Amino acid sequence: MKNAYILVGPPGAGKGTQAELLDEELDIKLIQPGVFLRKEAEKDTDVGVLIRKFLAHGLIVPNQIVDKKVFQVLKKVKKDVLFDGYPRTIPQAEKLYEFLTEKKVKINFVMISLQDSLIMERINGRRSCSCGETFHIKYNPPKKKGVCDKCDKKLFIRSDSKKNIVKKRIELYKKETAPVIKFFKKKKRVNFVKINGAKPIEKVHQDILVIFNDNGKD
Ligand SMILES: [Zn+2]
Known part of the structure; x- marks a missing residue:
């Protein structure tokens, strides 16, 4: 592992989509703790049962479960690594920074930015x-308003796309991510890059690829 990439971005900025595109195109190891937790919760392992208990009570899964899994992968991986949805807290950021610094891995912090009004428009317009x-409704409208192109059924707004919920998601993102962003921005050996998330998906993808290509040169 020569490079580690930490991808952050608000809801609606297409962070997950970008992570998948990079994973398809490049020879990297994608680490997505959110996906791991969802998969693990479906299994009847000790960890799976534990995660289900937390989720059933509406509690946040303790960081230790996620951290253990992340570092198990990190200790073995030879490829460059891309983090999607990690680290989420300062203790996680500190531990990861220390680990990567000790291994002389270059840290690239890639922040996709998108203003609140655009986040609202993107998520709220989803059907x-x-x-x-x-x-x-704006970027990919159905042929007939409110009706699915594929099966003619009536379209609906997902509960997490409703206005007040989106506002809460934006607030939570800011509260949770701001300290982590600040942490990495302060570090001299971190390559901190801000990407304009208002551009189309393909353009954002190209902008992120530039960072990977630059690292490949040395
Ligand atoms: Zn349909």
Whole structure:
């Protein structure tokens, strides 16, 4: 591992999509603790049962469970690593920074930024169908208003796309991520890059790829 990439971005900025695109295109190891937790919760392992208990009570899964898994992977990995949804707290950031610094891994902190009004527009305009298709009233409208192109069923707004919920998600993102961003921004040996998330998905992808290509040169 020569490089580690930490990807952050508000809801609606397409962070998950960007992580998947990079994972398809590059020879990297993608670390997504959120996906790991969802998968693990479906299993009947000790950890799986424990995670289910926390989720059933509406509690946040303790960091130790996530950290243990992340470092298990990190200790073995040979490829460059891309983090999506990690680290989320200062103790996690400190531990990760220390580990990567000791291994002389270059840390690239990639922040996708998007202003609040655009986050609202992007998420609030989403329309879903029970068949799994998704639309956006402005960016990807269905042929017939409010009706699915694929199956003709009526489209609906997912509960986490409703205005007051989106506002809460933005607030939570800021509260949770701001200290982590500040932590990495202060560190001299971190390559801190800000990407304009208001551009189309493909353009944002190209902007992120530049960072990977620059690192490949040395
Ligand atoms: Zn449909």
